Amino acid sequence: MEKRVIFHIDVNSAFLSWEAVYRLKHLGGKLDLRTIPSAVGGDISKRHGIILAKSIPAKKYHIQTGEPVTDALKKCPDLCLVPPNYSLYEKNSRAMMEILRDYSPSVEIFSIDEAFIDMTGMESLFGPPVQAAARIKDRIREELGFTVNVGVSSNKLLAKMASDFKKPDLVHTLFPEEIEKKMWGLPVRDLFFVGAATEKKLRNLGIHTVGELARMDPEILRSYLKKQGEVIWRFANGIDTSGVIPDPPKNKGYGNSTTTSFDVQDAETAKKVLLSLTETIGRRIRNDRVQIQVISVSLRYYDFTQESHQKKLEEPTDVTNEIYEEACRIFSEMWRGKSIRHMGIHTGEVSEQNDCRQLSLFDDQRADHEKLSRMDRAIDAIRMRYGADSVKRAVFLESDKIDHLSGGISREKRTVDYSLQEIR
Numbered sequence: 001m002e003k004r005v006i007f008h009i010d011v012n013s014a015f016l017s018w019e020a021v022y023r024l025k026h027l028g029g030k031l032d033l034r035t036i037p038s039a040v041g042g043d044i045s046k047r048h049g050i051i052l053a054k055s056i057p058a059k060k061y062h063i064q065t066g067e068p069v070t071d072a073l074k075k076c077p078d079l080c081l082v083p084p085n086y087s088l089y090e091k092n093s094r095a096m097m098e099i100l101r102d103y104s105p106s107v108e109i110f111s112i113d114e115a116f117i118d119m120t121g122m123e124s125l126f127g128p129p130v131q132a133a134a135r136i137k138d139r140i141r142e143e144l145g146f147t148v149n150v151g152v153s154s155n156k157l158l159a160k161m162a163s164d165f166k167k168p169d170l171v172h173t174l175f176p177e178e179i180e181k182k183m184w185g186l187p188v189r190d191l192f193f194v195g196a197a198t199e200k201k202l203r204n205l206g207i208h209t210v211g212e213l214a215r216m217d218p219e220i221l222r223s224y225l226k227k228q229g230e231v232i233w234r235f236a237n238g239i240d241t242s243g244v245i246p247d248p249p250k251n252k253g254y255g256n257s258t259t260t261s262f263d264v265q266d267a268e269t270a271k272k273v274l275l276s277l278t279e280t281i282g283r284r285i286r287n288d289r290v291q292i293q294v295i296s297v298s299l300r301y302y303d304f305t306q307e308s309h310q311k312k313l314e315e316p317t318d319v320t321n322e323i324y325e326e327a328c329r330i331f332s333e334m335w336r337g338k339s340i341r342h343m344g345i346h347t348g349e350v351s352e353q354n355d356c357r358q359l360s361l362f363d364d365q366r367a368d369h370e371k372l373s374r375m376d377r378a379i380d381a382i383r384m385r386y387g388a389d390s391v392k393r394a395v396f397l398e399s400d401k402i403d404h405l406s407g408g409i410s411r412e413k414r415t416v417d418y419s420l421q422e423i424r
Contacts, residue, residue: 002120002121003120003154004118004120004154004155005118005119005120005122005123005129005152005154006116006117006118006119006120006152006153006154006155006156006158006159006244007116007117007119007129007132007133007136007150007151007152007159008110008114008115008116008150008151008153008156008159008160008162008163009096009100009114009115009116009117009136009140009148009149009150009163010113010114010148010149010150010151010160010163010164011096011113011114011146011147011148012056012146012147012148012149012167012168012169013034013053013054013055013056013168014053014089014092014112014113014146015040015052015053015084015089015113016033016034016038016039016040016053016054016055016082017034017146017147018088018089018092018146019033019040019082019085019088020032020033020034020038020146021092021144021145021146022085022088023423024145025145027418027423028423029423029424030424031424033055033080033082034055034056035055035057036055036057036080037055037057037058037060037061037063037076037078037079037080038054038055038057038058038079038080038081038082039051039052039053039054039055039058039063039069039072039079039080039081039082040052040053040054040081040082040083040084041069041072041081041082041083041084042069042083042084043083049068049069049070050066050067050068050069051063051064051065051066051067051068051069051072052065052084053065054072056167056168058072058076058079061075061076061079062075063075063076063079069081082421083416083421084416085414085415085416086414087414087415088416089112089113090112092144092146093112093113095144096115096140096144096148097109097115099136099139099140099143099144100115100117100136103117103119103122103126103132103136104117104118104119104122105246106118106244106246107244107246108244108245108246109248114160116156116159116160116244117136117244118243118244119132129152129173130152130171130173133150133152133171134150134171136148136150137149137150137169137170137171141169147168147169148169149163149164149165149167149168149169149170149171149172150163150170150171150172151163151164151165151172151173151174152171152172152173152174152175153173153174153175153176154175154176155238155239155240155241155242156240156242156243156244157192157235157238157239157240157242158174158175158176158179158183158238158240159174160192161174161183161190161191161192162174162182164190165182174238176238179214179237179238180211183210183211183238184209184210184211184214184236185209185210185211186209186210187208187209187210188202188203188207188208188209188210188212188213190210191210191213191232191235191236192235193228193231193232193235194232198225198228198232201224201225205220205224210236211236213232213233213236214233214236214237216233218230218233221233250288250290250350251288251290251350252348252350253292253294253346253347253348253350254281254284254285254292254346254347254350255281255344255345255346255347256277256280256281256344256345256346256406256407257277257298257342257343257344257345257407258273258276258277258342258343258344258406258407259300259341259342260273260340260341260342260343260401260402261401262401263302263339263340263341264339264340264341264343265337265339265340267331267332267335269402270331270335270340270343271328271331272395272396272399272402273343273402273406274297274324274327274328274331274343274345275324275393275395276396276402276403276404276405276406276407277327277343277344277345277406277407278320278323278324278327278345279320279393279404279405280405280406280407281323281345281347281407282318282319282320282323282376283320283380283383285318285347286318286376286377286380287380289352289353290318290350290351290352290353291316291317291318291350291351291352291353291354292313292316292317292318292323292347292348292349292350292351293312293313293315293316293317293348293349293351294310294311294312294313294347294348294349295310295311295312295313295323295326295327295330295345295346295347296308296309296310296330296345296346296347296348297309297310297327297330297331297334297343297344297345298343298344298345298346299331299334299335299340299342299343299344300340300341300342300343301338301339301340301341302338302339302340302341304341306342307334308334308344309330309333309334310330310346310348311326311329311330312349313326316349316351316354317369318353318373318376319369319372319373319376320372320376321372322369322372323345323347327345344407345407379391388405389404392404
């Protein structure tokens, strides 16, 4: 049987690298952000002020992805902060994926800056695995200007672990025979699927390294951590049978959330936020030609406590108004007047689009379902052709605090006005 060869490609400091390359190549910048303590960070005034990516020199100051910008600046007052630009990131990601598909038809996009490639049987075309990996790595650097690490192994788990070894711009192998030497000495937190909470539980069992986890009795782990215990024991021993999946699985649900730039203190404003979230969710559902039947509303309050409730609709739907009205009912039942800083809507029980619908004599909304559905699709088509702002609900015309299409990646994160930026 032919030995599997799997690559994991991981962009080094992706958002920061892509920003650095753009400034150097297109804006006339002279300073490479990758060579100084720098980071991509959100807008503190809009309460999105967290570190999204950091340069390798910034790591020396113990700056962490996900920490507040204010905390990062305390650690490094001279930290060079730049705003996020997701349109730029998506463009770079697509360009990288196109290159990867030149080497194998089996490319699985794992995230915007990561991918797996099944290179089994490609040796006759591109040489031995390490040579092929170096070839891919160098081509990305030469053509796109940013660097990647490539992990090489016989399964996805070990390839991903290998790509996280010393950075940047390197190829690492982690085949089963190398596990004890290269992986077992690592802190257990470095193992994929082990987060902070799991690390704490493992430490209580006296497990501090991946090797100690690998040698642990799996039955003890299963009794202590249930199914996850078995999974991480297998990972610690390099066992992973999952394949590279080029086609992404269908969505099991659609969700959207937003952190408002102000505390929401009244129901009218809260429902405007819910409407703006529903607008974007509805468009995504209709675009995928599916319907949903479960709706959940989540709230995070000013003191960071949170709660969520959900309900199931009598019939599946893809109509914005129907999703919105149910979300409002859920919100009204759960909210007790506490100031809100973050709101979300999530949907589930996804099914294929079905034009058949049970009518009720006592529900006018049901009778209007077909008309509302046609209206939504017409609005989707207009926005697609003429821009997202070409059609707005009247309730948002006088609102400058709430975007009529909010949630997900906000507009200020999708584009940057570089005329307002200092390009060094």
